[in-house]
Amino acid sequence: MSRxxxxxxxxxxxxxxxxxxxxxxxVPAGSVAEVLREVNAIAPGFTxxxxxxxxxxxxxxxxxxxxVVVLDRKTLTDRVPDHGxxxxxxxxxxx
Amino acid sequence: xxxxxxxxxRKGTVIFDRANGAWRPRPIAHAGIPxxxxxxxxxxxxxxxxxDHGHWGPKLSRSRDGGASWDDVLxxxxxxxxRYIVKVLPTPDFDPAAPxxxxxxxxxxxxxxxxxxxxxxxxPGRLYAxxxxxxxxxxxxxxxxWELNRPLWNHESRGGDLFAGDATSENRWxxxxxxxxxxxxxxxxxxxxxxxxxxxxxHVAVSTAGVIETTDGGRSWHSRSRGMTNDYSPDPExxxxxxxxxxxxxxxxxxxxxxQNHCGVxxxxxxxxxxxxxxxxxxxxxxxxxVAADAQDGRTAWVVPARSDMARMAIGxxxxxxxxxxxxxxxxxxxxxxxxxxxxxxxxxxxxDVAGDTLCFGSTTGNVYLSEDRGESWHCLGNNFPPVYSVxxx
Numbered sequence: 055m056s057r058x059x060x061x062x063x064x065x066x067x068x069x070x071x072x073x074x075x076x077x078x079x080x081v082p083a084g085s086v087a088e089v090l091r092e093v094n095a096i097a098p099g100f101t102x103x104x105x106x107x108x109x110x111x112x113x114x115x116x117x118x119x120x121x122v123v124v125l126d127r128k129t130l131t132d133r134v135p136d137h138g139x140x141x142x143x144x145x146x147x148x149x
Numbered sequence: 150x151x152x153x154x155x156x157x158x159r160k161g162t163v164i165f166d167r168a169n170g171a172w173r174p175r176p177i178a179h180a181g182i183p184x185x186x187x188x189x190x191x192x193x194x195x196x197x198x199x200x201d202h203g204h205w206g207p208k209l210s211r212s213r214d215g216g217a218s219w220d221d222v223l224x225x226x227x228x229x230x231x232r233y234i235v236k237v238l239p240t241p242d243f244d245p246a247a248p249x250x251x252x253x254x255x256x257x258x259x260x261x262x263x264x265x266x267x268x269x270x271x272x273p274g275r276l277y278a279x280x281x282x283x284x285x286x287x288x289x290x291x292x293x294x295w296e297l298n299r300p301l302w303n304h305e306s307r308g309g310d311l312f313a314g315d316a317t318s319e320n321r322w323x324x325x326x327x328x329x330x331x332x333x334x335x336x337x338x339x340x341x342x343x344x345x346x347x348x349x350x351x352h353v354a355v356s357t358a359g360v361i362e363t364t365d366g367g368r369s370w371h372s373r374s375r376g377m378t379n380d381y382s383p384d385p386e387x388x389x390x391x392x393x394x395x396x397x398x399x400x401x402x403x404x405x406x407x408x409q410n411h412c413g414v415x416x417x418x419x420x421x422x423x424x425x426x427x428x429x430x431x432x433x434x435x436x437x438x439x440v441a442a443d444a445q446d447g448r449t450a451w452v453v454p455a456r457s458d459m460a461r462m463a464i465g466x467x468x469x470x471x472x473x474x475x476x477x478x479x480x481x482x483x484x485x486x487x488x489x490x491x492x493x494x495x496x497x498x499x500x501x502d503v504a505g506d507t508l509c510f511g512s513t514t515g516n517v518y519l520s521e522d523r524g525e526s527w528h529c530l531g532n533n534f535p536p537v538y539s540v541x542x543x
Binding site for chain 1: 202203204205206208221223226227229256258259331332
């Protein structure tokens with residue numbers, strides 16, 4: 055039985071998007087960019103926090119698909135599969 | 150008389166209210182988030198804070214209910230195709246041949262919204278924002294949407310129209326150390342002065358480029374750095390590469406402009422057509438970041454001097470404010486109420502403001518001082534604030 059990908063994020067983001075707290079975020083499988091757009095549809099403005107105006111990952115944000123760090127930070131083409139989890143971290147480098 | 154002071158601090162926005170003759174701070178807003186600039190729009194009372202999130206990118210925050218609630222303003226973005234010529238920091242592995250061979254371009258992204266300015270009373274909704282990496286933005290709807298000023302962005306001093314293709318001229322703008330936290334070395338617009346007599350007449354100041362003026366509402370821009378000197382440069386009087394730390398003007402006599410520059414204090418009484426250095430080294434007036442101009446008398450201004458660009462702290466452990474009332478020919482130092490021993494404060498470029506006879510400044514050591522007699526005596530509003538980036542009366 056298929057299961058849609060899940061998105062898990064640093065609780066820091068719940069401060070700005072409280073409606074995401076305490077809920078399981080599931081979205082259709084797709085590229086990282088598509089998954090983030092789905093989260094943005096749930097919580098408008100979300101992508102402005104993790105991406106810059108060109109759709110690239112902000113410098114001090116890290117993503118991983120399960121335990122694999124996302125290396126394509128500019129176009130975010132890595133696929134988040136069914137059963138996969140996209141993790142959104144804040145880098146320690148961000149202060 | 151102003152009844153509000155807004156502080157932009159390392160840990161949020163602090164608002165003081167004046168009631169019954171006393172200034173009292175509210176609980177901090179934007180707690181934990183760096184705020185590099187905060188100000189009140191005098192036209193409609195809207196409060197603005199420029200958030201400098203470490204992780205989540207720069208954001209404007211707007212309050213239309215006097216600070217009771219704040220909303221994100223996410224619309225200030227560089228348009229697709231906006232590029233700049235990358236400035237390469239001269240690190241130990243810097244290859245001097247590489248950047249001269251072929252310019253490196255980068256898509257522009259907002260690193261920092263360094264300051265805000267408000268249009269004239271006849272331009273409701275007009276706002277300006279100065280950014281790193283050097284773009285000036287304007288809004289005509291109270292900040293709901295913003296547009297990059299392309300004539301300044303595409304100026305020949307920055308390489309020309311990089312939307313259209315590669316550079317057609319040399320990029321003469323340099324970076325500001327304030328950009329290094331973002332992993333780049335790019336310029337920033339930190340001062341925007343709208344002429345109260347003519348809203349199409351605007352000066353901006355750029356670290357590091359100089360003072361630039363438009364008289365046609367931003368359709369064309371011209372360098373206005375004549376008389377400024379770059380003491381450390383091979384050509385101290387070059388047209389570009391000046392480092393004005395902050396520029397302001399007398400509201401009642403807008404042709405009188407004041408500038409605290411990396412290389413001294415400068416003054417112009419002809420609308421920035423010519424500047425002259427008015428540092429008085431023996432009075433300690435030379436290096437620093439902020440300057441405030443009297444609203445009525447263009448010859449009167451205040452600075453908070455610091456010890457040299459190499460040290461960047463109070464001179465001799467003694468904090469003082471200097472005032473001139475003769476266009477910088479002489480300066481009077483005021484120490485009453487300010488610490489005279491073991492003070493290491495530095496006041497940043499937006500960290501001093503004046504409203505009538507009242508002045509306020511805040512330092513990066515979290516000290517905030519207020520004067521109600523034109524800077525002659527001071528009392529402390531608190532010693533334990535976060536590092537202060539901006540002080541503005543509301």
